[in-house]
Amino acid sequence: MASKRIEIMDTTLRDGEQTSGVSFSASEKLTIAKLLLEELKVDRIEIASARVSEGEFQAVKNITKWAKDNNYLDKVEVLTFVDKGVSIDWMIEAGAVVQNLLTKGSLNHLTYQLKKTADQHFSEISETIALASSKGIKTNIYLEDWSNGMRNSKDYVFQFLEFLSTQKVDRIMLPDTLGILTPPESYEFVKEIKEKYPDLHFDFHAHNDYDLSVANVMSALNAGADGLHLTVNGMGERAGNAPMASTIAMINDFMPTIEIGVNEKVLFTVSKLVENFSGIMIPANKPVIGANVFTQTAGIHADGDNKKNLYFSDLMPERFGRTRKYALGKASGKANIQKNLQELGLSLNDNDLKKVTQRIIELGDKKEVVTKEDLPYIISDVLDSYSYEEHTKVNSYVLTHAKGLKPSTTVSITIDGDTYEEIASGDGQFDAFMNALRKIYMMRDENLPDLIDYAVRIPPGSHSDALCETIITWKNGKNEFKTRGLDSDQTVSAIKATEKMLNIITN
Missing domain, CATH: 3.20.20.70 (Aldolase class I)
Structure with missing residues (x-):
């Protein structure tokens, strides 16, 4: 014809x-x-x-x-x-x-x-x-x-x-x-x-x-x-x-x-x-041009793409100057994560990949948005978490910050099976949290390391809802060491980094 x-x-x-x-x-x-x-x-x-x-x-x-x-x-x-x-x-x-x-x-x-x-x-x-x-x-x-x-x-x-x-x-x-x-x-x-x-x-x-x-x-x-x-x-x-x-x-x-x-x-x-x-935003699911239309979410789809591109069609993203993406979230499987790691030039053994996959699923369950750029932070956080035995656990905390009043924190932690609760105020929410911890450790006749550096970073190009990595450097006598925490809230990520420090000094 x-x-x-x-x-x-x-x-x-x-x-x-x-x-x-x-x-x-x-x-x-x-x-x-x-x-x-x-x-x-x-x-x-x-x-x-x-x-x-x-x-x-x-x-x-x-x-x-x-x-x-x-x-x-x-x-x-x-x-x-x-x-x-x-x-x-x-x-x-x-x-x-x-x-x-x-x-x-x-x-x-x-x-x-x-x-x-x-x-x-x-x-x-x-x-x-x-x-x-x-x-x-x-x-x-x-x-x-x-x-x-x-x-x-x-x-x-x-x-x-x-x-x-x-x-x-x-x-x-x-x-x-x-x-x-x-x-x-x-x-x-x-x-x-x-x-x-x-x-x-x-x-x-x-x-x-x-x-x-x-x-x-x-x-x-x-x-x-x-x-x-x-x-x-x-x-x-x-x-x-x-x-x-x-x-x-x-x-x-x-x-x-x-x-x-x-x-x-x-x-x-x-x-x-x-x-x-x-000023009229393109819907994320709009065919061909939407943000999500070339993104595979389910782990089974990424796995299929690894096996002779089972989930590909003629509607290939490269035709339109775009690239295929593999979403990270609660539906992610190992294949999704491997695809993202390949793009970053990273690789993990099966055991570490399983740990990272579980952490991403946990973040997805909390409705956290996880991006490819977050992966190095998550990997660092997860693998660091498995480098010590957990003796100390921060059970719960309440952070308060009101205009005209000093921030305060109520903390409950368990150390070697014993649970403690304390309240303190400080110059900021994290400072109040640390002051409450010092009270608990003073009761145990123990000293906490000195905090000598505190760095916060988010993946490049991220927005206000990005995962936030806090890296804290501690000095315990003559020894210095670093711990990392990861969360979408900066103060919470610092608390997670501090919890790791507490376990390191207990081990």
């Missing part, structure tokens, strides 16, 4: 900007436009609606100037209106040469919004197209509410299409404006139109209100659609538009007779930039 080249039009800067709360600056729009055309290599971009604002006008001027200088001007499109040439004048001033003219694709919209007859509407459209042509502007036509038009007023839609077939129009754009179509309807409606007008170019524009946009796009392509309208991250009004990344991956993997020019390697890069500019 012969392949067919499909145009991809990105409307992130126009329809995508209709996402609630999103407004790109002129410089952001220019940056995104450059990335879309030069790096992602979409065929066309829709960048604005005419007559919106002075800021929008300046943004369009910036983009059209750059596009003209770089031979992209015919790929830059602006949404316009049937308004006796006002939109066309706006376009000319802004330097744009392709209009996407918004018209009524359903009898319901025509009757109740415009309050006009079909002949009146067609006549005004014809005048607008002729005026645009006389000014050197090319025209594409949006049939707004086309999907409802096909459901409820099909005769009107075909009357409209018959009229458009006589006009100087490059593309007819079929929007599922309210996202109401099902995949069978998308196929049926597009196929019926393409069979009647095989020589006309039809774009399909899907919305995602029922989470069916990608499925509808697939059906429309199977029915013969010539172009698609997509947005980065699926941005757009309400539930958004058909998402660029998922759609491109779907076409490349499941539609071998469809050719597209999009460079999927930069999909993730563009998505992250748009996320930053828009």
